[in-house]
Amino acid sequence: xxxxxxxxxxxxxxxxxxxxxxxxxxxxxxxxxxxxxxxxxxxxxxxxxxxxxxxxxxxxxxxxxxxxxxxxxxxxxxxxxxxxxxxxxxxxxxxxxxxxxxxxxxxxxxxxxxxxxxxxxxxxxxxxxxxxxxxxxxxxxxxxxxxxxxxxxxxxxxxxxxxxxxxxxxxxxxxxxxxxxxxxxxxxxxxxxxxxxxxxxxxxxxxxxxxxxxxxxxxxxxxxxxxxxxxxxxxxxxxxxxxxxxxxxxxxxxxxxxxxxxxxxxxxxxxxxxxxxxxxxxxxxxxxxxxxxxxxxxxxxxxxxxxxxxxxxxxxxxxxxxxxxxx
Amino acid sequence: xxxxxxxxxxxxxxxxxxxxxxxxxxxxxxxxxxxxxxxxxxxxxxxxxxxxxxxxxxxxxxxxxxxxxxxxxxxxxxxxxxxxxxxxxxxxxxxxxxxxxxxxxxxxxxxxxxxxxxxxxxxxxxxxxxxxxxxxxxxxxxxxxxxxxxxxxxxxxxxxxxxxxxxxxxxxxxxxxxxxxxxxxxxxxxxxxxxxxxxxxxxxxxxxxxxxxxxxxxxxxxxxxxxxxxxxxxxxxxxxxxxxxxxxxxxxxxxxxxxxxxxxxxxxxxxxxxxxxxxxxxxxxxxxxxxxxxxxxxxxxxxxxxxxxxxxxxxx
Numbered sequence: 001x002x003x004x005x006x007x008x009x010x011x012x013x014x015x016x017x018x019x020x021x022x023x024x025x026x027x028x029x030x031x032x033x034x035x036x037x038x039x040x041x042x043x044x045x046x047x048x049x050x051x052x053x054x055x056x057x058x059x060x061x062x063x064x065x066x067x068x069x070x071x072x073x074x075x076x077x078x079x080x081x082x083x084x085x086x087x088x089x090x091x092x093x094x095x096x097x098x099x100x101x102x103x104x105x106x107x108x109x110x111x112x113x114x115x116x117x118x119x120x121x122x123x124x125x126x127x128x129x130x131x132x133x134x135x136x137x138x139x140x141x142x143x144x145x146x147x148x149x150x151x152x153x154x155x156x157x158x159x160x161x162x163x164x165x166x167x168x169x170x171x172x173x174x175x176x177x178x179x180x181x182x183x184x185x186x187x188x189x190x191x192x193x194x195x196x197x198x199x200x201x202x203x204x205x206x207x208x209x210x211x212x213x214x215x216x217x218x219x220x221x222x223x224x225x226x227x228x229x230x231x232x233x234x235x236x237x238x239x240x241x242x243x244x245x246x247x248x249x250x251x252x253x254x255x256x257x258x259x260x261x262x263x264x265x266x267x268x269x270x271x272x273x274x275x276x277x278x279x280x281x282x283x284x285x286x287x288x289x290x291x292x293x294x295x296x297x298x299x300x301x302x303x304x305x306x307x308x309x310x311x312x313x314x315x316x317x318x319x320x321x322x323x324x325x326x327x
Numbered sequence: 328x329x330x331x332x333x334x335x336x337x338x339x340x341x342x343x344x345x346x347x348x349x350x351x352x353x354x355x356x357x358x359x360x361x362x363x364x365x366x367x368x369x370x371x372x373x374x375x376x377x378x379x380x381x382x383x384x385x386x387x388x389x390x391x392x393x394x395x396x397x398x399x400x401x402x403x404x405x406x407x408x409x410x411x412x413x414x415x416x417x418x419x420x421x422x423x424x425x426x427x428x429x430x431x432x433x434x435x436x437x438x439x440x441x442x443x444x445x446x447x448x449x450x451x452x453x454x455x456x457x458x459x460x461x462x463x464x465x466x467x468x469x470x471x472x473x474x475x476x477x478x479x480x481x482x483x484x485x486x487x488x489x490x491x492x493x494x495x496x497x498x499x500x501x502x503x504x505x506x507x508x509x510x511x512x513x514x515x516x517x518x519x520x521x522x523x524x525x526x527x528x529x530x531x532x533x534x535x536x537x538x539x540x541x542x543x544x545x546x547x548x549x550x551x552x553x554x555x556x557x558x559x560x561x562x563x564x565x566x567x568x569x570x571x572x573x574x575x576x577x578x579x580x581x582x583x584x585x586x587x588x589x590x591x592x593x594x595x596x597x598x599x600x601x602x603x604x605x606x607x608x609x610x611x612x613x614x615x616x617x618x619x620x621x622x623x624x625x626x627x628x629x630x631x632x633x634x635x636x637x638x639x640x641x642x643x
Binding site for chain 1: 420421482483486487488489503504582586587588589590601603604605606607610
């Protein structure tokens, strides 16, 4: 309220527009830069001032907040299923939202890699090392964190696609992996804190951007990044929230904001924050900073998010069964 | 939706302000009357406290608005499940483990608070020393500190590489990310309740009674056990009950120190939050309703215990 009043006194009402971007946990730094750059671009193009407010948290929690009435103009969440739920449960956007922007509405991709302590004392090289007895693995709760779900599916996919892999082997592999997990944080940033600040665990399974952020900035010289032989292609999507932008009259600016993510400038900012850009030219420029590994998609291995969610993360699904006693 | 909520809240606070004025009026009138009693009226046959009807009316109205309506909404949401769904939601192995943990750690922490609280209150009331005032103020700190802050601080201290955790590790004691860690957090959160309920009773307890007991030949243990404890017990029970209730509902500090592992260190409030984050509103309400009912039963039981004098010999 105070902010709105202040903004109004600073400029005539039609000269200032506000947007709320509801995003997932580790994108704080990314959108700080994006928002600043977009505000400058928009001002230059239209003369209108735009103030973008950010909200961050576990992807599922954020989607629920939007369903419960948080007035988000755009959502930039960790996985498509959470935006599907907003369409499904609250009807705030059309069900085919994902086909409205290029690359299935994912301006950036990412993947899942490992972070270990300096010198890699436990000699972690690939997924198989994570299920060895005596290795403590940190990963967030897949029930509440999108990063946690990508991690889980990456492990499952690895075990399934490995020589002689099948459903049973994958299930056994994932059960053994989660037996090595001492703490389940509710979001990806929480898991990073547990590993980096509290010094718990030998390996952190993390978003690539989060791992690179730690290695290059937060904990310089204390951690190493380990790239597994293969991993999952993480596709965090973005969308307008139609009902909200139409009610607030912010559709044009919100749409421009999302398109800005795909622009040369937006893609460069993303790459600087270690998100893999879609635009060829930018991708080529930043190719050196991203490790090369085989990537599989959710659609390939799990038949899409809806199915993966039902089988693995729904109540009584495979993730719950892992934690049932006597198994 | 939000406007609707704001209107209700305004209504509640407006009503509260109005009723506060009304109550003030009643009290002032009572004072006036006591000082200038109406001719012919005696205290006999009249209530000592006036305004009973107004007060009762307001109490019922307030409870209805603040407690009963939200609770009914909760039960209504839970009722959208079929009986079978409800039963399986609230009796799943994971839910049962969460209830056990929540009630277990809260009980343990509140009993420990009872012991430490008694000691603290005793020292603060019976002794005079330089930093007493400061200590007295510090007791309330856990109430003011955001629970997330206390959770993060405790976790940092007790984590395996933390300042305290590092020293406990060689002894084989793990605190952070175990049920023990939750107990530590709840002791911290509940302590003010124990101290603040015992303190005033202890203050009113005349040391001369103890002197009398001493002169009659009671030894130290008998003086504590037969003279002081019976006087303190109701207040002590109240303090422990408050700390227990606070522990049951505590979320902010526990999620940081607990580790949040299903079946092992997942408290019921966290399980409810997890259900919500999975869009399972009805399941979350079902869990909440059961948790509420059991808590209410336990609290009523503990309240009843405080009222019954006959319970004293049993407890001793």
